Amino acid sequence: MDSLVMSLREDANASNECLPFTGKRHLESGVFSGVYSAKRRRTSLASVDLSRELLPQTLTEQWTESSADRFIPARPKFSSPFNTTPRTNRLAKRWGLADERILNFSDTPSSIPTLKMHSLLRKSASELFNPPIPTPATSVTAHLARRRHAGLVLDLPNITADPLAYPLSWSANNYIAVAFGITVYYQNMDTRKTARLWTLYNNYRDSVQVLQWAGSARASLLALGSTSGKVSLCDAGAPQQTITWPLDSLGSACAIDWLDHYFAIGRETGKISLFDCRVKDGVKSVAGHKGEVHGVRWSHDGKYLASGDQYGAVYIWDARADKFLVGGGEKGRKMKHYGPVKALAWCPWKPDLLATGSIYPEGIIRIWNATSSFSPPTPIHTIALNTSVTSLHWSSHCKELLSTHGSTWSLSSNAVTPTGRLTNVPSPLANSITVHAYPSCKRLMSVQAHHGVVSHSCLSPDGTGVFTVSAGDESMKMWKIWGKRENLGKRESVFDRYAIR
Numbered sequence: 001m002d003s004l005v006m007s008l009r010e011d012a013n014a015s016n017e018c019l020p021f022t023g024k025r026h027l028e029s030g031v032f033s034g035v036y037s038a039k040r041r042r043t044s045l046a047s048v049d050l051s052r053e054l055l056p057q058t059l060t061e062q063w064t065e066s067s068a069d070r071f072i073p074a075r076p077k078f079s080s081p082f083n084t085t086p087r088t089n090r091l092a093k094r095w096g097l098a099d100e101r102i103l104n105f106s107d108t109p110s111s112i113p114t115l116k117m118h119s120l121l122r123k124s125a126s127e128l129f130n131p132p133i134p135t136p137a138t139s140v141t142a143h144l145a146r147r148r149h150a151g152l153v154l155d156l157p158n159i160t161a162d163p164l165a166y167p168l169s170w171s172a173n174n175y176i177a178v179a180f181g182i183t184v185y186y187q188n189m190d191t192r193k194t195a196r197l198w199t200l201y202n203n204y205r206d207s208v209q210v211l212q213w214a215g216s217a218r219a220s221l222l223a224l225g226s227t228s229g230k231v232s233l234c235d236a237g238a239p240q241q242t243i244t245w246p247l248d249s250l251g252s253a254c255a256i257d258w259l260d261h262y263f264a265i266g267r268e269t270g271k272i273s274l275f276d277c278r279v280k281d282g283v284k285s286v287a288g289h290k291g292e293v294h295g296v297r298w299s300h301d302g303k304y305l306a307s308g309d310q311y312g313a314v315y316i317w318d319a320r321a322d323k324f325l326v327g328g329g330e331k332g333r334k335m336k337h338y339g340p341v342k343a344l345a346w347c348p349w350k351p352d353l354l355a356t357g358s359i360y361p362e363g364i365i366r367i368w369n370a371t372s373s374f375s376p377p378t379p380i381h382t383i384a385l386n387t388s389v390t391s392l393h394w395s396s397h398c399k400e401l402l403s404t405h406g407s408t409w410s411l412s413s414n415a416v417t418p419t420g421r422l423t424n425v426p427s428p429l430a431n432s433i434t435v436h437a438y439p440s441c442k443r444l445m446s447v448q449a450h451h452g453v454v455s456h457s458c459l460s461p462d463g464t465g466v467f468t469v470s471a472g473d474e475s476m477k478m479w480k481i482w483g484k485r486e487n488l489g490k491r492e493s494v495f496d497r498y499a500i501r
Contacts, residue, residue, distance in 0.1 A: 095122065136398060137483045137486075138395070138397040138398040138482055138483045138484070138485050139398050139400065139444070139482070139483075140400060140402075140435040140444055140445055140481055140482060141444055141445065142483060143480050143481060143482060143483055144433070144435070144445060144447060144479060144480060144481050145444065145445040147480070148445075148447050150449075150477035150478060150479050151465075151478050151479065151480050152477065152478035153475055153476075153477050153478075154475065154476050154477075155474060155475055156178065156180070156469065156474050156475055156476050157180075157474055158180055158181060158474075159178075159180065159469065159471050159474055159476075160179070160181075160207070160209075160455075160471065161455075161471040162209075162455070163359070163388070163390060163406060163453050163455040164254065164294050164340075164342055164455075165179075165209050165210065165455065165456065166209070166210040166211060166212065166255065166256060166456055167179040167208070167211070167455075167456060167469060168211075168456050168457075168458050168467060168469045168476065169211050169212050169213045169222070169458055170213070170458040170459065170460055170461065170467055171213035171214075171219050171220075171222075171236075171461070172213070172215065172216040172219040172461045173219045173220065173236075173461075174188065174189045174190055174460075174461055175187065175188055175189070175213070175219075175236060176189060176467065177197065177211055177213065177222055178469075178476070179207075179208035179209075179211055179224075181207050181208070182199055182200035182201075182206065182207055182208065183196060183198070183199045183200070183208075184196070184197045184198045184199075184208060184211060184222070184224065184234070185197060186222075186236060197222065197234055197236060197239055198222075198224065198232065198234045198239070198242065200226060200230070205228075206226050206227055206228045206230065207226060207227050208224055208225070208226055209225055209226055209227045209252060209253050209254065210224070210225040210253050210254065210255060210256040210265070211223065211224045211225070211256070212256040212257060212258055212263065213258070214258045214263070214277070215258055215259075215260065217260065218261065218277070220235055220236040220237045221233060221234070221235055221236075221277060222234045222235075222236060223256055223258065223263045223265075223275070223277075225252075225253025225254075225256055225265050226252070226253060227252045227253075228247065228252060229247050229248060229250060229251055229252050229253060229267075229268075230244065230245075230247055230253075231244070231245045231253060231265060231273070231275060232244045232245070233275075233277055243277075243280060245275065245280070245283060248273075248283070249269075250267040250268070250269050250271050250273055250285065251267045251268030251269040251292075252267070252268045253265045253266070253267065254266045254267065254268055254292055254293055254294055255293055255294055255295045255296045255307075255342070256296065257296045257297050257298050258298070259298040259302050259305075259319075260302070261276055261277050261278055262274060262275065262276055262277075263275050263277065264296045264298070264305060265296070266292075266293025266294065266295065266296045266307060266309075267285075267292075267293055268292050268293075269292075270287065270288070270289035270290055270291055270292065270293060270309060271285045271286065271287050271289070271293070272285060272286040272287075272288075272289075272293060272296060272305075272307055273285050274286065286305075286317060288307075288315050288317075289307065289309040289313060289315065290309070290311060290313070291309040291310030291311040291313070292309060292310040293307055293308070293309050294308055294309060294310060294340055294341060294342040295307065295308040295341055295342045295343065295344045296344070297344035297345065297346060298319075298346070299346040299351050299352075299354075299370070300346055300347075300348050300351050301351040302319060303318065303319055303320060303351070304316050304317065304318060304319060304346075304352075304354075304370050305317040305319055306344050306346070306354055306356075306370075307344075308337070308340075308341025308342065308343075308344055308356060309340070309341065310340050311340070312336055312337035312338050312339055312340060312341055312358060312362070313334055313335075313336060313337075313341075314334070314335040314336070314337065314341055314344075314356050314368075315333065315334055315335075316333045316335070316354070316368075316370050333370075333375075333376075333377060334376065335356070335366075335368055335376065335377050335379075336376070337356065337358040337362055337364065337366065338358070338361070338362045338364075339358035339359050339360060339361055339362030339363065339364075340358060340359050340360075341356055341357070341358050341359075342357075342359065342389075342390060342391070343355075343356065343357035343358075343365075343389045343390060343391050343392040343403070343404075344356055344357075344392065345391075345392035345393055345394050345401070346394070347394045348394055348396045348463075349394075349396065349399075352369055352370040352371045353367065353368075353369065353370075353380075353394075354367070354368045354369075354370055355367050355368075355392050355394065355401055356368065356392075357389025357390075357391075357392050357403060358388075358389060359388035359389060359390065359406065360388050360406075360407070360409065361409070363384070363385050363386045363387045363388055363389060363408075363409070364382060364383065364384050364385065364389075365382070365383040365385065365389055365392070365401075365403060365436075366379040366381070366382050366383075367379060367380045367381040367382075367438075368380065380439075381438075381439065381441050383436060383441050385403075385405070385408075385429055385434075386408060386409055386410070386427075386429075387405045387406065387407070387408040387409075387427065387429040387430060388405055388406035388407055388408075388453070389403050389404075389405060390404050390405065390406055390453070390454055390455055390456060390457075391403070391404045391454075391456055391457045393457070393459050393466065395463065395481075395482050396463040397463060397464070397482050397483065397484060397485040398482060398485070399437065399438045399439070400435050400436065400437055400438060400444065400482070401435070401436045401438055402433065402434070402435050402436075402457075402466065402481060403433075403434050403435075403436070404432070404433055404434075404449065404454040404456075404457045404468060405429050405430065405431060405432050405433075405434065405454060406430070406431065406453035406454060406455070407430060407431075407453060408426075408427035408429055408430040428446050428448070429446055430448070431448055431449060431450050431451065431452060431453060431454055431470070431472070432446050432447055432448050432449055432454070433446070433447050433449045433454070433457075433466070433468065433479060433481075434446040434447075435481065447479075449468050449470070449477060449479070450468065450470035450472055450473050450475065450477070451470070451472050451473045452470045452471060452472010452473055453470060453471070453472060454468050454469070454470050455469060455470060455471060456468075456469050457469070462484060463482065464480065464481060464482045464483060464484060465478055465479060465480050465481060466478070466479050466481050467479075
């Protein structure tokens, strides 16, 4: 027996010598403490890495590489997507909703997904619930922008070719007056009856340069100015009653406009003559311009008179000043263009807003505030067109500004001729009617009105139509520009029904 025990101990010691050293001391509580094979297998399995066999490949890669950003966290690939069920996932793919609205961050830019038919259907369906903003019935986009042609065309043989003349005027009684050399005709637009109103005698070299109907209070009066400086007043109701003021040394009449019983005429010498239709004497003048006055315009409230001259200077005169109407004149506020200024227009719904336009070589529309405290005044808006601006009109029904144009030029160096003048270039603004939105100054539409320069235009009595004239095709055209604003009347208030005692 003793020999058997000794042999077993020797075999155990021999087996322990073959085991690796684990750093732990084996307990010898019994005879079989060092020969238990199962414990050895567990110890050997502890040194084997089973993570690659038991865990998914995606999980190990997710934890080793991160594509997270500072602001956009990375969505784990093994997490549950938004479309959790197979049915919702299948429907999302069919309607193009899968992975379109999930914000992911990646180092490389993702490619734009191709539009599918279902995506297009979804977008078209969303447009049904978000209809576009309707076009206002008063805007030009609802009238001229759709038809783009004149409503009436009349021939004007031998019309003046001067683009700075005022040969056309539209009265509050719906009369159109046109000057042909020394003769003035007018037509009743309601009955289409035409009659000769006035003829300039005693000077075969003279011609009518400017004409303008009076306001609604005296709508039958027509003021005339000739190239010799003669000023006359005609009455369409009584053509034989004509008033003519004697010639003076102020030069030819170049611009004209009415205010109540006064009318102002810009002169070649740079002065502005003021006439009172009620008296034959007492002509007054305002001095300030150094060049020929091409445009004069009274504000709608009668507080200011704007004038523009050959050198681009624009003056705003305060009609309430004591020295303005008694002679001598008082200098107004000066504003500057870099081209001759003929086009002037006061805003009807904001009386202190003035629009001015210049011709070659500038071609710019500027909008000013007459009550601005800046000295010198700075324009509120500037619209660069590189096109001659011959006339301007504000709409009384919507916030839009109309301009008529002549030739267009280029500012590039290769467009300069050997004489130093800029050459004309094709442009949609040339010889056109253009309407701008306010205050964005966005161009709403532009229509070519004539084959030549649109030298002048006048607004209809209701403020919806415009007559244009051009010597290039010897015609005048009537255009429907705006629509009338609906008169909703006075809004009824609770104070209109009940009285407070």
